[in-house]
Amino acid sequence: MSSPILEMRGITKEFPGVKALSDVNLVVNRGDIHAICGENGAGKSTLMKVLSGVYPHGTYTGDIVFEGETATFANIRQSEAAGIVIIHQELALIPELSIAENIFLGNETAKRGIIDWGRANREAIDLLARVGLRENPLTPVKNLGIGKQQLVEIAKALSKEVKLLILDEPTAALNDDDSQHLLALLKGLKEKGITSIMISHKLNEIEQIADEITIIRDGKSIETLSVAAGGVDEDRIIRGMVGRDLENRFPDHTPSIGDVLFEVRDWTVMHPQDSHREVIRQANLSVRAGEIVGIAGMMGAGRTELARSIFGRSYGSRTSGSLVLEGQELHLNTVTQAIDAGIAYVSEDRKGLGLNLIDDIKTSVTAAALKKLRTGLVVDERKEVVVAEGYRKNLNIKAPSITSGVGKLSGGNQQKVVLSKWMYTDPKLLILDEPTRGIDVGAKYEIYGIIQELARSGRGVLVISSELPELLGLCDRIYTLAEGVITHEFDRSEATQESLMRYMTADARK
Incomplete structure (x- = not known):
């Protein structure tokens, strides 16, 4: 059995009013492909952001031990310097830049402050060959499909001498062929000694590729399953993921x-x-x-x-x-x-798409149906007050008055304002x-x-x-x-x- 490359011990991470992670433990063996499974909101991505320095040391409790040394990453640059690279589900590529420019962004092949583009392009070709992508390094990333963009992200990680590669839902947006190509690539990286952590909801893919599977539920590490030991199938993983009473x-x-x-x-x-x-x-x-x-x-x-x-x-x-x-x-x-x-639609992003946070409750409630308040070209402000006050009382929106700014309300009260807005459209x-x-x-x-x-x-x-x-x-x-x-x-x-x-x-x- 190989030795651990990573141990995360007793990791707890809190946000205002929410404990996202509670005493989570994770051990990843060197050279393995280790899967992390759990429902949406279980804490998988939060744990990986702690590991990669997105959430810096001091903002969580617990210890990270990487290659036998306690790690105290203050930012993502420090984790990358140690050999830990994370690829988020939302790819961090700049569409207008070329493949080579994206691969070496922030890690430029420079000498005396001047980028050597010839060297960059040559090294990009080698890195693209390692991930099985035959593209001109001068090609703008926007001209690539999502599957090829994912491979560019992995080539970017390889340029940083990665030891531990973290992939958050890497195949979520890929078709079958691109997904299988990516899984084959991860197996190839494993043969070269690179350890991977993969977050995925595609359990059939997890079965194909993972050596061990850690299940996280409600911000806690529940169990780690060894695929080699047998008895691990989709039903077993699902039971671990949802094993709580309603x-x-x-x-x-x-x-x-x-x-x-x-x-x-x-x-x-x-x-x-x-x-x-x-x-x-x-x-x-x-x-x-x-x-x-x-x-x-x-x-x-x-x-x-x-x-x-x-x-x-x-x-x-x-x-x-x-x-x-x-x-x-x-x-x-x-x-x-x-x-x-x-038809009315309450967006999942109430702050970005559901509300204008500088508006008050009155303006927000009536925003989607102003024509119901209009006399000619003028809004009947008295009627607007009556309507907004009615929703404030009926939906129990906790605010001093309808002139209170929605940006200062709690999340629950903001959601009630959004619901009021769309209910008023009838x-x-x-x-x-x-x-x-x-x-x-x-x-x-x-x-x-x-x-x-x-x-x-x-x-x-x-x-x-x-x-x-x-x-x-x-x-x-x-x-x-x-x-x-x-x-x-x-x-x-x-x-x-x-x-x-x-x-x-x-x-x-x-």
Whole structure:
């Protein structure tokens, strides 16, 4: 058995009001491919950011021992100098620069302050050959597909004399061929003595490639499985990932479900920058009046992309298929048209896309439906006050007054303001993308009650959530989404965390 190259002991990391990691332990053997598995929000990426210096020493407790020495990285440069390189899911490449420029960015081949571009290009060719990429190093990165960009990131890591390579969801956006090429490359790097840590939700790939698998759940390290010892399959990994009871933390709700209200038929969405790449493939789903329908999928599955494409084609370069609301086919090309048709969308990014943080509650609540307050070209300010105050009271928004700035509210109260804004548009279908992300348990309970009340009023509600217990406790039906494909439909009575996870991690493109 090989000796450990890395030990992380008792790692605890806290953010305001949230303990992201609690006494996490991780041992990675030299030359291994070590997988880290867990649900969204389990703490996987946070742990790797601690390791790589993104969260510097002093902002967490616990010890990192790398190659037998205690590491106290103050930044990512120090971890890279030690031989630890992380490749994030969102690639850190500059599209307008060439392949060679990206590979050596921050690590330039310079002499007396002058970059030797001839040497840089020659070394880039060698590095590209090592990752199996035959491209001119002068090619702008924007001209490469996502699979080749991933290989450029690995070539960039190799240029830094990497000893431990961390890959966060490296195949999430790749097709089957590119994924298999990347896995083969990792095996090749292993043969050359490079150790890898891979975070992935594609359990079939984990089975193929990992020597050991550490499972993290709710910010804690649960267990480490040895693949060589046998008995490790997708069911075993899933059991470790979701092995907790569903708590009774939802208001009582007896659904009253009517006829089909909204349908998505054969809906296909292409990537906004690559019109040949399918993000959503032939999706079909329905929402009935009074029904809460969930969409379960791992990060990168296409959940948000599906929702935004429905909401006035606010995502995607090309879409095909049809949307039907109350028996009438919709032709929506803008967000305004979607709102006018009776569709509302609460974004997962409430601070970036849901609110203007310098506005007050009154302005935020009425922003999406000002025409309801307008007399001619003038907004009736008295009516605006009445409307905003009504939502403040009914949704229990905790603020001194409706003139309070939304930027100063807690996350839960900000979410209530966003919900108020879209409820005031009087939608027939409300799409909620991660409606309780970053919200404490008490505020979650209140928001669940609001969602249930919307359904009781005869509206259709479509909920996207990374929290499987939330979907199981809230929804009447649940669709699973994997790699842009709807893989299964569950009634509430038959859905479990294990069954959802199985179809969320299915090999959907075959």
